[in-house]
Amino acid sequence: MSSRAAPKRTPQVSVRKIEPDFCEFVLSDTDPSVANALRRVMLSEVPTLAIDLVEIEVNTTVLNDEFIAHRLGLIPLVSQRVWDFTGAYDTNDDDENALMDIVFQMDVKCTGDDTLDVTSNDLQLDPSFPDIHPVAYSTGPQDAQAEKGVLLVKLRKGQHLKLKAIARKGIGKDHAKWQPVATVAFQYMPDIRINHALMDTLSEEQKLQWIQSSPNPVFRLNPVTAQVEVVDAEAYRYDGEVIAKAKALGKEGLVNITPRQDMFIFRVEGTGAMATQQIVVAAIDVLLRKLDTLQQSLASADAAMDMDGL
Amino acid sequence: MQKGSVEGLETPRELLDLVQPHIESYDYFLGEGIQRVVEHIDPIEVEHPSTRNRHRFWFENPIIGRPVKDLVSAGTDERLFPTECREAGVTYKASFQLDICFQQEGQGIKRMVRRFGLLPVMVRSLHCYLRRFDRKQMVKKGEEANEMGGYFICNGIERVLRMLIQQRRHYVMALRRGAYENRGKNFTNMATLIRCVRPDESSAQIRCHYMKDGLVNVSFIIRRAEFFVPAGILLKCFMEVTDRELFDKISALDPEERGRAETFREDRAELLIRQAAHFGLHTRAQCVEYLGHTFRTVMDVPSRRTDYQVGEELLRLYLFIHLTHPADKLNLLLFMLHKLYALVSGQCCEDNPDALNHHELLLPGHLMMRFMKENLEAGLASMKANIVAEMGRNPDAVMLLDEKYVKKMADKMPDIGRKVEYLLNTGNMTTRFGIDISQNTGFTVVAEKLNFFRYLSHFRSVHRGAYFAELRTTTVRKLLPESWGFMCPVHTPDGSPCGLLNHLTAACKVAGTGPESPEDTDAAIAMVLAGLGMTPAVPALSMPPIPLYCVIMLDGRILGHVRSDRASHIVARLRGIKAAALARLQPLPAGAKVTTLQGPERFIPAGLEVAHLPYERGSPYPGIYLFTAAARFQRPVRQVISRAPELIGSLEQAHMSIRCPDGGAGGSRGQRFTHEEFGTGAMLSVVAGLTPYSDYNQSPRNMYQCQMGKQTMGTPAQAMAHRPDGKMYRIHTPQTPLARTHRYDAYKMDEYPNGTNAIVAVLSYTGYDMEDAMILCKSAVDRGFAHGTLYKTDLVDLRTDKGDKEQVFAPDSRKPRFMRGREQEPQKGAFGEEYPQNIQTPPTSQSVSSRRVRASPSHQDADRIDIDGLPHIGAAIWPGQSYYSTLDRITKTHKGGKLKGEEVAVIDQVTVIGAKERDLQKAAIKMRISRNPVIGDKFSSRHGQKGVLSQHWPDADMPFCPRTGIRPDLIINPHAFPSRMTIGMLVESLVSKAGALQGKFVDASPFQRSDGIETDPIKDFGDALEEAGFARHGGETMVSGITGEEFAADIFVGPVYYQRLRHMVSDKFQVRSTGPVNKLTRQPVKGRKLGGGIRFGEMERDALLAHGAAYLLHDRLHTCSDYDVADCCANCGSILSPTQRPVPLPSFAARLNLGSTPASKATCRICGEGARIERIALPYVFRYLLAELAVMNIKLSLTMQ
The missing domain is CATH 2.40.270.10 (DNA-directed RNA polymerase, subunit 2, domain 6)
Incomplete structure (x- = not known):
């Protein structure tokens, strides 16, 4: 195999913000393909747990069985332990002990005159996996302050819902309920180059006008040097307003803005199934494993070709 | 912005207004309408052959009840509610009864009550229980919270009587039509006509035809046949008038004008007067007698009546039936002549019969009135026919004073409730005499609850009439400016019903009834007008001429006239009164003020239509035409000066100046805006206004x-659990x-x-x-x-017409498969999808012992069907599986209802129907089919x-x-x-x-x-x-x-x-490789339901030929179609003659060894040899063709190469 001479780079990650369900980091010194691969994996290939099979015993609610099953499936489950499980579709070996199902029970009946909300808090956890539960799960007395859980259905007097829900491991590619993120996106860092020589031909007033033509605060006029500076390149929306303004001022080429092809600002919004940094790490892990698989199969293909005497 | 959901207990006014034309007119029918119908039916009279006594029979005192259940035990609620009708698939109807009165001449009146069956009742009409229900009560009864009514429930299906356009009543129209020339010799294409309507809503059209010789023939209709009478004779029939008077009345000349060169009307007046004289008729009595003599046979009257009496009867029953006074009738005829002359002389233009200002609507209640009248009359007539027939056979048995006998005869009258139900169910009307409606089908439509848009559109749609749908010209479909504000220009389908099926604008109303007491209202209007300067019409005086004077007509009756320059003053005052009358019905908007009403003004209805047509040569005939009657279009506009709303009609709108919101300050020259629209939305229907x-x-x-x-696909209804509609779509x-x-x-x-x-x-x-x-x-x-569900309801009725109890729901008692040791294969769908499973509870299950769960029954289909033969709620039914099972008690055989289609259904609801019967014979099974986007x-x-x-x-x-x-x-x-x-x-x-x-x-x-x-x-x-x-x-x-x-x-x-x-592939896809074939030709059948194919037709064949795709062509037309192999005798070229030579039965041993069975040999029955018989592949139809030709003695031989 030939290897093309490419400048060797070490991708850098600098984390800007980490919250339980949000994180923002900058990935630099790599290509859009890598950034996109990371995004795609986070979106659809990081496994999580979600309810996949529902056995309904009693349902006298206003919503029908399929509808309730669908709603149950969409509840994010805290999936820290997802790696201990085997997905329903990837049991390739006959591992008798493979963990597959987490069984939740639900049995709610409305006996009062008021409407009763059935939420994810009404799911009874699997005693073997007490740490696998819906997000924002609480079983204590539910006052207004407490987390209410995800609303499933409302009951009136006499209505009864009894079911068994089985959660399994899966990936977002198969169904959106297994996506660990609400959204993940990366943004190209704009590369803004001001032609200072041309800029200096503008009067101060014109400079201010030009700066204000941008709907978002990207530039500022340094009061000391009277030079136009970039304050927040990220705020630029590729709206083209400043370029149009420059043209209107008769100074085409005043500024040159291109997206940088090696720097990406990632924003990950989690569903609560996993902490966001875990998602990122898991995604990288999945990617690595994919590369491993690829490498191995390439090697075996090479070996096969050698055998054939090619 | 306010929210789009309903709050409070009241049904929103806006929604009720949408069905107003339906409910208001039906309420009128229930109350005064049916009363008037019965009043206007003429008694029948029979003469007993032996006693020579004359007996009269007529109806009185109609009573329409309220819907009740027929079998109720004492103490329970006997009211029958619409939900119950829908769920049970029965009709929401109430009893209808009449008094049959009979009297021997000169003796007292006897009466008896006769029931005429059950009459369908409109939901939310006066006789419906839901009328006064608030939203909470509605929900309690299983209705929509916002139920607006306006429809009938027939066999559980909601049906609406369609509103049809018809000619405006009591307005004289001038027309030119080529068809009029075909009426006979001398007829021109010009005529004036008027549609007259009695208080019982039965109508008749009168036309004045202009003849080439300057004369006028009046046409009217008796029992669907058209008759013509010379106007000269008719003019003398109404009142005793001298020729001089008549001349003045017809010529209607201004005293100053007399003697001028313009003598058009005078010439014609003279002609008309001479016409009567020509027949030798001079006095009124002579004319009436002449009429009576001529029409005696047509009218079917007793022979003892004199010609004069018959003539009077004719005038009463068939000429200007909306008027009672002869003077009024004469005046109207004269007015028609004047308008006709004006049309002929070019003084006025013809009226456009396709324009909305000459239209009104046939409303459901009014249709019912006409239909009832026709049927009640027919009932009386049949009773008479029966009596007369019996008199011929056995006069002594006819005892017309004996209640029992009369009852026996009366019982033979047809069940009118059934007839009305038939009308509603089919939309077909069978009439004997014709009720002045040009169509007899398409009166009802199903109010589909596909979604709310569609549902409410049914109540707002207006059809031009089935007759116009066949018309090849497109003029009737044209959108005319006269429709502005009444008909939505946007909301009409494209395709064949375009322009014929229109929708009312959101604000458009239809007057469901006339004024409460027409006489008082008429008198009040006349008084007010007289106060404003109108000269009342007096029989002795002739009408003054246009354009100096202008006629004032109220509902087809000439009230008087006024000098043209005073007309606009009168009209302005009337509009003020109208606005004030409206202000008494609904609160005035802020900043608006109305005049205070005095004296008779207080009796003028808000819905009065004041159409003032000013004189202009070549324009429509001038006059002030007032209308109070029902069935007119109405809509509110704002008066510019007073800022008060006023209801305007379609005829008056065409002659008013109404400012549109974007119209600027302009307007027509010399005319200022007097009114303005409430907004730009005024021109749009509800649905169009939602875009x-x-x-x-x-x-x-x-x-x-x-x-x-x-x-x-939307939200069709809120009370989904109570709706058994055959098909319903819903998004989640x-x-x-x-x-x-x-x-x-x-x-x-x-x-x-x-x-x-x-x-x-x-x-x-x-x-x-x-x-x-x-x-x-x-x-x-x-x-x-966009996830959605299709709800399907199957009404399974095992009862036969005879009412026997052979078939009942019962489970198939044979042992279930899983107990016979055979596991059921998990079936998969056509595209490999897995079907949902029903989980059973075996008797050995832990929950049976510990939690007292009932074990699944142990019959054949126990996984989905319960012990009563009906499915479990929530059971998934796979395609082809049975979802209920029945037992035939006589043959002891079981049968199952198989699920058709290719989709899995889940049982949503099972409704058992039948209150008293112990046997389970009728049930509605509602299934739900998941329809997520594919x-x-x-x-x-x-x-x-x-x-x-x-x-x-x-x-x-x-x-x-x-x-x-x-x-x-x-x-x-x-x-x-x-x-x-x-x-x-x-x-x-x-x-x-x-x-x-x-x-x-x-x-x-x-x-x-x-x-x-x-x-x-x-x-x-x-x-x-x-x-x-x-x-x-x-x-x-x-x-x-x-x-x-x-x-x-x-x-x-x-x-x-x-x-x-709602168009989804699941309902439409059609795939086939091989499948069912036609028995005769062995070609694939057509039709998606039958598993047939899509025709690969001639043009498709051409395309393949053009591409040279021979293999594909062969595959489509032969291999996948009627591929067949035949033996053909190369000697004689026949494929019919070769037959298989009988092969001796192989031995048992040979039969076991099937592979070595020798190929059977064929021989040709004509040539007697089998040596040259070849097997060829050919289409089976070809062989069939040959057989058919052979039958006709035609031989066709093939040449083999």
Whole structure:
């Protein structure tokens, strides 16, 4: 195999913000393909747990069985332990002990005159996996302050819902309920180059006008040097307003803005199934494993070709 | 903006107003209407052959009851409610009875009650229990909370009597029609005509035909036959008038004008007077006798009546039936002559019979009245016929004073309730004498509850009449300016009913009844007019001429005349009175003031129509025409000066000057605006008014949206559990639109939402969005986007007509499969999808012992069918499985009802019908079929932009916005816009995006700026977008989800409200490789239901030939069709003669060894040898053709090479 001479780079990650369900980091010194691969994996290939099979015993609610099953499936489950499980579709070996199902029970009946909300808090956890539960799960007395859980259905007097829900491991590619993120996106860092020589031909007033033509605060006029500076390149929306303004001022080429092809600002919004940094790490892990698989199969293909005497 | 959902206990006024024409007219029928019908039926008279006594029979005292259950035990509620009728599949009807009165001449009246069956009752009419129910009570009874009524329930199905357009009553129209020339020799194409309507709503048309010789013939209709009478004779029939008087009346000349050169009318007046004299008729008595003598045979009157009496009867029954006084009738005839002369001389123009100002509506209640009259008359006539027949056979048995005998005869009268039910069920009307309606089918339609748009459109639709649908000319379909404000120009289907099936505008009302006491109202109007300067019509005086004077006519009766220059003054005063009368019915808007009413003015109805047609040569004939009668179109406009609302009719509208909101200060020359519209919405129907920013769209797109809005899967009803409709579609996750018109809130559309706000990106991305295809994000669909359900209800009725009890629901008692040791294969769908499983509870289960759960029964289909033979609620039924089972008690055989189709159904509800019977024989089984979006399903925005789902595109591959991470739910191709010019959709997207960012709903009503709201959505919402950090024109930089590279162009993204249409592939796909064939020809059958194929026709064949695709052609036309192998004798060329030579039975041993069976030999029965017999492949039809030809003694031989 030939290897093309490419400048060797070490991708850098600098984390800007980490919250339980949000994180923002900058990935630099790599290509859009890598950034996109990371995004795609986070979106659809990081496994999580979600309810996949529902056995309904009693349902006298206003919503029908399929509808309730669908709603149950969409509840994010805290999936820290997802790696201990085997997905329903990837049991390739006959591992008798493979963990597959987490069984939740639900049995709610409305006996009062008021409407009763059935939420994810009404799911009874699997005693073997007490740490696998819906997000924002609480079983204590539910006052207004407490987390209410995800609303499933409302009951009136006499209505009864009894079911068994089985959660399994899966990936977002198969169904959106297994996506660990609400959204993940990366943004190209704009590369803004001001032609200072041309800029200096503008009067101060014109400079201010030009700066204000941008709907978002990207530039500022340094009061000391009277030079136009970039304050927040990220705020630029590729709206083209400043370029149009420059043209209107008769100074085409005043500024040159291109997206940088090696720097990406990632924003990950989690569903609560996993902490966001875990998602990122898991995604990288999945990617690595994919590369491993690829490498191995390439090697075996090479070996096969050698055998054939090619 | 206010919210679009209903609050409080009252049904919203706006919704009730939509069905007002239906309910008001039916209420009238229930009350006064039926009374009038019975009053206007003439008694029948028979003469007993032996006693020579004359006996009269007539009806009196009609009573329509309320719907009750027929079998109720004492103490329980006997009321029958609409829900119960729907669920049980019966008709919502109430008893109808009449008194039959009979009298021997000179003796007292005897009466007896006769029931005439059960009459269907309109929901929410006066005799419906729901009339006074509030929303809470409605819900309690299993009705829609916002039930508006206006329909009938026939065998559980909701049906609406369609409103039909008919000619305006009591208005003389001048027409030119080629057909009139065919009436006979000398007839010209000119005539004036009037449609007269009695208080019982039966109508008759009178025409005055102009003849080439200057004479006039009057035509009228007796029992569907048209008759002509010379006007000269008829003029003398009504009153005793001298020829001089008549001459003055006909010529109607201004005293100053007399003797001028213009003698047109004088000449004709003289001709008419001479006409009567020509027949030798001079006095009134002579004329009437002449009429009576001539029409005696047609009218079927007793022979003892004199000619004079018959003539009088003719005048009463067939001529100007809306009038009673002979003087009025004469005046009207004279008026018709004047208008005819004016038409002939070119003084006035002809009237357009297709224009809405000459139209009124046939309302449900009025149709019922006519239908009842016809049938009651027929009932009496049949009774008479029966009596007369019996008199001929056995006169002594006829005892017309004996109640028992009369009852026996009366019982033979037909059941009228049944006839009305037949009318409603089929929409067909069978009439004997004809009731002056030009069609006899298509009177009813089913009020489908597909979604709310469609449902309410049924009550607002108006049909021009079945006759016009066949007409080859398109003039009747034209949208005329006269329709403005009454008929929606947007909301009409395209295709064959275009322009014939119209919809009323939202504000349009139809007068359901006339004034409460017509006599008092008429008198009041006459008094007010006299006070305002009208000269009342006096029989002795002749009518003064136009244009100096102008006639005042009220409901087809000439009240008097007024000098033309005083006319506008009178009209202005009448309008003031109208507005004041309206102010008493509804609160006045702020800032408006009305006059105080004095004396008789207080009796003038708000619905009075004051059409003032000023004189202008070549314009319609002048006059002030007043109308109070029912069935007229009405709509509110605002008076400019008083700011008070006034109801105007369609005839008066054409001669008023009404300012449109964007009309500026102008108006016609010499005329100032007296009225103005309430808003730009006045021209739109409810459905058309719900299209956001429809003023930005190319107009046909708005028409398409009106159609598609009515085909949307939405929320058909709230009381789904109580509705057994055969088919119902419902979406699971409906939303309220971000951009909505003010109509949306006014009509409380949030009660029945119809779609979803989807994030739509306009880009050409994958190639799967060409030609109106669209792409949905798979994850969006996974999360429930546009998920839906189809509800199907099967009404299983095991009762036969005879009412025997052989068939009952019962489980198939044979042992279940799993107990016979055979595990059922998990069946899979056509595309490999797994079917849902029903989990059974075996008797050994732990829950049976510990938790007292009932074990599954142990019969054949125990997994889905319960011990009563009906399915379990929630059971999944696979295609081809039975979902109920029955037992024939006589043959002891079991049968199951198989589920048709290719989809899995889940049992939603089982309703057992029948209160008393112990046997289970009737049940409604409601099934639910999941209809989540699949490739091929149809979607549309609210701008006539429909598309077909082409891919569930993986989420990771969808383009995304780098900053927000938003991935669109839906991608459409930009090519959908340039040629269609649906800018409204782009504006909706932009505006919804800003609204979503601000957390506000956006008012997207059309023509806002004309309504005085200073707004520029593109600028205003652009600013809002910019403030929120988005580009002001809605574009965004997007990144390809596949490569991670930014697109070169900005992509237009934003939320658009999308509707899912009910056309789904699951209902339409048709696949076949081999399958059922026609027995005779062995060619594939057609039809999706039968598993047939789609015809590969001639033109398709041509295409394959042109491509030289011979193999494919052979495959389609032969291999996949009627491929057959035949033996053919090469000697004689026949394929009919070779027969198989009988082969001796192989031995048992040989039979076991099947492979070595020798190939059978064939011989030709003609040639007697088998040596040259060849096997050839040919289409089976060819062999069939040969056989058929052989039958006809034609031999066809093949040459083998």
